[in-house]
Amino acid sequence: MVQKSKPPAVASEPERRGGPKRRGRPRAYEPEVALGKALDLFRKQGFAATSLDDLSEATGMNRPSLYGAFGDKRELYIKSYQRYREEARASMAEIFREDMPVRQRLERIFASALNIYLSGETGPRGCFTVVTAASEAVGDPEIRAMVLDGLTELDKAFASCFRRAKEKGELPESADPVVLAQLASATVHSIAIRSRARVSRKELEAIVKGAIDVMLGAKQ
Amino acid sequence: MVQKSKPPAVASEPERRGGPKRRGRPRAYEPEVALGKALDLFRKQGFAATSLDDLSEATGMNRPSLYGAFGDKRELYIKSYQRYREEARASMAEIFREDMPVRQRLERIFASALNIYLSGETGPRGCFTVVTAASEAVGDPEIRAMVLDGLTELDKAFASCFRRAKEKGELPESADPVVLAQLASATVHSIAIRSRARVSRKELEAIVKGAIDVMLGAKQ
DNA sequence: TGATTTTTGTACCATCTCGCAAAATAGTCC
DNA sequence: GGACTATTTTGCGAGATGGTACAAAAATCA
Numbered sequence: 001m002v003q004k005s006k007p008p009a010v011a012s013e014p015e016r017r018g019g020p021k022r023r024g025r026p027r028a029y030e031p032e033v034a035l036g037k038a039l040d041l042f043r044k045q046g047f048a049a050t051s052l053d054d055l056s057e058a059t060g061m062n063r064p065s066l067y068g069a070f071g072d073k074r075e076l077y078i079k080s081y082q083r084y085r086e087e088a089r090a091s092m093a094e095i096f097r098e099d100m101p102v103r104q105r106l107e108r109i110f111a112s113a114l115n116i117y118l119s120g121e122t123g124p125r126g127c128f129t130v131v132t133a134a135s136e137a138v139g140d141p142e143i144r145a146m147v148l149d150g151l152t153e154l155d156k157a158f159a160s161c162f163r164r165a166k167e168k169g170e171l172p173e174s175a176d177p178v179v180l181a182q183l184a185s186a187t188v189h190s191i192a193i194r195s196r197a198r199v200s201r202k203e204l205e206a207i208v209k210g211a212i213d214v215m216l217g218a219k220q
Numbered sequence: 221m222v223q224k225s226k227p228p229a230v231a232s233e234p235e236r237r238g239g240p241k242r243r244g245r246p247r248a249y250e251p252e253v254a255l256g257k258a259l260d261l262f263r264k265q266g267f268a269a270t271s272l273d274d275l276s277e278a279t280g281m282n283r284p285s286l287y288g289a290f291g292d293k294r295e296l297y298i299k300s301y302q303r304y305r306e307e308a309r310a311s312m313a314e315i316f317r318e319d320m321p322v323r324q325r326l327e328r329i330f331a332s333a334l335n336i337y338l339s340g341e342t343g344p345r346g347c348f349t350v351v352t353a354a355s356e357a358v359g360d361p362e363i364r365a366m367v368l369d370g371l372t373e374l375d376k377a378f379a380s381c382f383r384r385a386k387e388k389g390e391l392p393e394s395a396d397p398v399v400l401a402q403l404a405s406a407t408v409h410s411i412a413i414r415s416r417a418r419v420s421r422k423e424l425e426a427i428v429k430g431a432i433d434v435m436l437g438a439k440q
Numbered sequence: 441t442g443a444t445t446t447t448t449g450t451a452c453c454a455t456c457t458c459g460c461a462a463a464a465t466a467g468t469c470c
Numbered sequence: 471g472g473a474c475t476a477t478t479t480t481g482c483g484a485g486a487t488g489g490t491a492c493a494a495a496a497a498t499c500a
Binding site: 044045046047048049123124126129130131133134135137138139144147148151176178179180182183185186187189190193194196197198199207210211213214215 | 268269344357367398399413417418430434435
């Protein structure tokens with residue numbers, strides 16, 4: 001009953017101009033925006049510490065509207081996480097679109113991660129996957145599956161990055177793309193955690209640089 | 221009630237120093253044991269998702285006793301974390317006591333971490349530092365300082381490990397102990413997160429092995 | 441024995457929690 | 471204009487939450 005009879009207007013644009021006008025009282029909120037606000041909150045505080053009142057205040061929707069639009073708290077959490085993943089995936093795909101040296105690609109990936117983790121008005125927002133893994137993944141199989149999926153997606157992206165590099169001769173034949181990818185993912189996880197402890201951007205960038213050097217064999 | 225109401229008469233160390241015998245009603249619990257139970261719970265569920273009722277049930281203490289012994293929920297959380305850190309530090313010190321090849325020492329450190337993260341009756345317990353960083357560190361300066369301290373402690377331990385190795389000629393002169401330590405820490409963080417998503421011990425061990433190989437220059 | 445001290449057990453409070461059901465509102469379609 | 475539809479608003483209720491008050495219980499001390 002919530003989103004069943006909703007017209008397939010998935011794209012946000014056709015709504016405002018000459019679109020197939022929705023019947024009934026118009027919404028006082030924009031779902032995309034509201035979901036973004038919810039995402040911010042969940043990312044900052046985690047699931048349990050975020051109350052419906054918090055969400056209601058942040059989104060500007062009162063609880064029943066929230067409930068009607070996104071389902072209960074857990075569903076909203078899952079939808080927020082999905083949206084987060086989509087955004088992360090998009091910026092990742094962007095980096096993989098054009099051709100460039102491995103080092104540069106790695107730098108851009110890590111820079112993108114840092115931007116995601118450090119941006120935020122009230123402090124670093126961190127990584128949703130890490131927050132979720134820490135709190136909800138143990139007890140909720142569905143959420144755990146999403147976390148697992150997020151982790152392996154990152155692994156695969158890095159692995160393909162290193163595989164390409166090997167093909168182009170940027171890495172020695174002895175290099176193992178999967179192992180290097182796990183190290184790169186680990187670096188991401190590490191800066192995700194450290195960013196929450198308010199480690200400075202400078203230090204995090206230094207960690208990234210050191211990790212890249214080792215992975216590309218500049219050191220050692 | 222988990223802890224039975226047996227008198228603590230012959231507790232591990234009831235009273236030291238000639239036993240000036242506590243006056244008043246004897247405790248029905250052992251603080252050390254109770255704190256351990258609280259630690260388990262917090263580690264599993266995080267701060268917000270753990271209620272005083274949960275803690276009361278797990279420790280076998282009712283709320284007033286809990287409050288009297290450890291203070292409010294936040295204080296209990298902090299005390300739990302301190303105890304966790306002490307245990308981790310102890311097992312780390314153990315590994316640093318005797319002399320051994322770097323690879324072996326690294327293997328033992330990671331094995332110790334894996335044991336800590338994976339043990340648990342109701343599933344992997346994960347790393348308190350990661351859980352705390354994800355949930356509480358952003359909002360609570362005191363807790364954040366503890367997390368930061370825990371992170372740098374691990375970094376330093378690894379750094380000293382690599383420094384020793386370099387002195388003994390186990391690593392090339394070009395190796396940077398600090399950078400390698402950050403990579404090692406990152407690997408720990410990564411397996412801490414992955415363990416919560418129920419990644420199998422086997423996979424985690426493979427990640428560790430790959431990371432060690434790269435750090436010691438066996439690959440590349 | 442009785443006084444003192446410490447802990448325990450029960451009960452309680454004020455607040456917050458999530459979820460829901462009406463009722464009011466604002467638009468579209470005929 | 472009136473019927474219809476989708477959304478918002480208000481408000482509620484059963485239960486959980488963190489924290490506390492108070493008296494009974496159990497030990498030591500005098």
